[in-house]
Amino acid sequence: MQREIEALSRTTHGRGGGPAFASAQEVARLAGVSRSAVSRAFTPGASISPDTRAKVEAAAAELGYHVNHLARGLMRQQTGIVCLVVADIQTPYLSRLLESLSRSLQEAGKVVMVLNAGRASGNVEGALRQTLNYRADATVVLSGTPYRSIAQSCLDSGQRLVLLNRNDHLPGTVNLSVDNARAARTAATLFVRAGYKRFALVTSGIGTPSLLARRECFIATAAEAGADVTVWEGGATAYESGLQGGTALFSSDDPPDAVFAVTDLLACGVMDAVRHRFRRRVPDEVGVIGFDDIEQAGWASYDLTTFAQPVEDITDWTVRIVADGIVEGTADRVFEASLVWRSSVARAL
Known part of the structure; x- marks a missing residue:
C-alpha cells in the first residue's frame, strides 16, 4: 500500500517532456514551510496560521499544485x-x-x-x-x-x-x-373497475426481477377478477418492442381492450400502434397503463397513466x-x- 501511495504522490513527468505534476514537497520548498504545513493548509479544519496558509496557497498557485485525493484516500483506506x-x-x-x-x-x-x-x-x-x-x-x-x-x-x-x-x-x-407487486395489482384493478374485459400485458425479453414481479402480479390479480391475460413478450425494453407488441396484439381476431405495459417506453409503442395502425381510440376503446413515469409519459401526445418510480x-x-x-x-x-x-x-x- 505504501508503494502505491508514494507512486501516486511523487512528481511524474510525461515521456518526451510531457506534463509534470507538482508535489507537496515542492510546494513546501517554495513556500519555505514544512511538508506537514502543506498538508494542513489543504485539510478542512486543520490548525494552521493565516500567514502560513497564504504562503502555501501562493506557492501552490505558482506551481499549479493540486491535492492528490486518491493518494490521501489510499493512506486513510478511504478513497x-x-x-x-x-x-x-x-x-x-x-x-x-x-x-x-x-x-x-x-x-x-x-x-x-x-x-x-x-x-x-x-x-x-x-x-x-x-x-x-x-x-x-x-x-x-x-x-x-x-x-x-x-x-x-x-x-x-x-x-x-x-x-x-x-x-x-x-x-x-x-x-x-x-x-412492483402492489403497482401491478393496482393496474389490473383499474382496468376491472373501468369496465375493460380483455386484458393484455406487454413485456420485453429482459427478465429483470422488477419486470417479472409486475408481470406475475398483474396476471394473478386479473385472474382473481375472472379475466384472462394475453401476454406478448419480446425484444429489448424499448419503444420499438412496444410498437411490435401492440401490432401483434391488435392484429389478432380477438384483440384486447386493456394493455398493461411493464415500462412506459413499451406503453408508448403500444399506444402508437393502437392509434395509428389500427385507428382505435384511447381510452374509449383501449386503455393503456405503463410504469416508470418517464418524461415522455407526460407529453400531450401520450398523456399516459403510469406509476412513478420514487x-x-x-x-x-x-x-x-x-x-x-x-x-x-x-x-x-x-x-x-x-x-x-x-x-x-x-x-x-
Missing part, C-alpha cells in the same frame, strides 16, 4: 470513490436515476465512477472486479445481480454494496426496491447509506410506486 454499475444507460428511467445518484453523491463529496455493464453474461462481475481495482468505498448496482462470490469479495474489501431492485438478497448487502427517495436513501455507512438490515427499504393518473385509462364505471 471516496463510489461506483455505479448500470446497463441500458440510454433508457429514460435509468438515465434519470443515474443523473440523480451521480449528482447527489458528488454533492456529498464522493467521486463517482460509472461502469457500463451492458447485458452480456458476466459483465456485472467484471464491473465489480474493477471496483476492487480502484479501491471503491461503495458500489451501487442498478442493473444485474452479481454472483455471491464477487459480492463477498467486495464486502470483504470493506465496500458497502447497495443493490437496487434486485431479487436475490445477498448477506451483507443493502437492498432497495420498489413495490427516484428522489431512492437517491436520498442511497446517499445516506454510502455517506453514513448504515449497516446491513437496518437500511433495506421498499418504496411505493405512486399512481400518476392521466387520460390513457377510462375512469371507473
